[in-house]
Amino acid sequence: MPMIKKVVDYNGKIMNASVFEGDYTLSKKFGKVMVGKRALYYQDGLKIVCVPFDKMDRVFTRVVGGTTTMCCGGVGYEYYRLVVVYQGEEIASIIVGEDGELLDQAEAYLKEVNPNVEIGYIAPEEK
Numbered sequence: 001m002p003m004i005k006k007v008v009d010y011n012g013k014i015m016n017a018s019v020f021e022g023d024y025t026l027s028k029k030f031g032k033v034m035v036g037k038r039a040l041y042y043q044d045g046l047k048i049v050c051v052p053f054d055k056m057d058r059v060f061t062r063v064v065g066g067t068t069t070m071c072c073g074g075v076g077y078e079y080y081r082l083v084v085v086y087q088g089e090e091i092a093s094i095i096v097g098e099d100g101e102l103l104d105q106a107e108a109y110l111k112e113v114n115p116n117v118e119i120g121y122i123a124p125e126e127k
Contacts, residue, residue, distance in 0.1 A: 007050050010084070010091040020050050030106035031096050033082055037113055040084065042094045051084055051092055053114045058085040060121040061103050062093065082106065088124075 007017040007024075020039055027036035034041040039052045040059075065078040080103050084092040096103050107119050 007048050008044075010049060010051055010055065010086075015050055017048075024048065024050075028109055030109070031099060031102050033094055033096060033103075033106050035106060035110050035113060040110065042092070049092070053117065055086050055091070056084055056114070056117055057087065058118040058120070058122070059083065059107060059110060060085070060119065061100065061107070062121075063100070 007015045007020055009015055020036070020041075023036035023038045024034065024041055027034040027041060032042055039050045040056065041051075042049050060083050062081040062083050063078050064081060065076065067074045067076050069075075077098075079098050080096045080100050082092075082094045082096055082103055083090055084094075096106075110117060111119055
């Protein structure tokens with residue numbers, strides 16, 4: 001994995017990269033998402049975004065679908081996002097791609113290294 005040059009938290013605040021360098025280097029990669037022993041990482045442009053486990057209450061998979069028009073007609077597609085929730089707010093929605101199985105593996109490993117995180121969607125309470 002490349003060296004971390006710039007690490008930001010989910011709010012865009014610059015973090016001390018040296019604190020997470022070792023964890024990031026040893027993290028397990030699941031497509032665009034990396035899971036370490038202390039945090040979840042993903043690349044956003046030229047930055048590495050770090051979501052420490054203490055800023056993560058729940059993660060879930062969001063499937064996004066759509067259609068596109070081609071010469072032979074409309075074609076449906078879907079892709080997967082890993083959504084991270086902290087204090088009831090979605091703080092990250094990471095496009096992982098078309099491999100839902102890979103995302104299932106990432107969630108299972110995340111639960112293994114961070115037993116405090118909840119896995120799965122919960123609908124917001126009606127107001």
